[in-house]
Amino acid sequence: MRADRIFGVVMVILALGYILSAMSIQTSFLSDPVGPRVFPYMVAGVVLICSLVMILRPDPEVDWPVGGMLLQMALALAVLFGYAMLIRPLGFVIPTVIAAGILSWQINPRPVPAALAGLGLGIGLFVLFKFILGLGLQGLPRALMG
Incomplete structure (x- = not known):
């Protein structure tokens, strides 16, 4: 307490x-x-x-977590660190889809629903931040955007 x-x-x-x-x-x-x-x-x-x-x-x-749960937490921390490092060069959508998919898989280890959750979160959050809130996000890498 x-x-x-x-x-x-x-x-x-x-x-x-x-x-x-x-x-x-x-x-x-x-x-x-x-x-x-x-x-x-x-x-x-x-x-x-x-x-x-x-x-x-x-x-x-x-x-306190022990054993496998500590590994799960370390994986989640690594995913979030990688997300922070990749969001600028790769844009918002790709790193968000990957990170959300991996974290969703950790919650429920079924690959198809986790991939769909990642895809939905990546695109949905981009639409929310870019078009509804009007933030200046780069959706995809600059090389793909021209």
């Missing part, structure tokens, strides 16, 4: 710092319709809510 509360307090502090750093983002007259601050505010808001839940309702007993 104490570990959850300590982690929750640390995450509240980090979220508040994230909000403060997002407040310093300069906006220009050529910015996206949503603006560059909205997404960091949304992320910080979710982190704050989750952190407060951890502080107010901590898990009564801690079950």
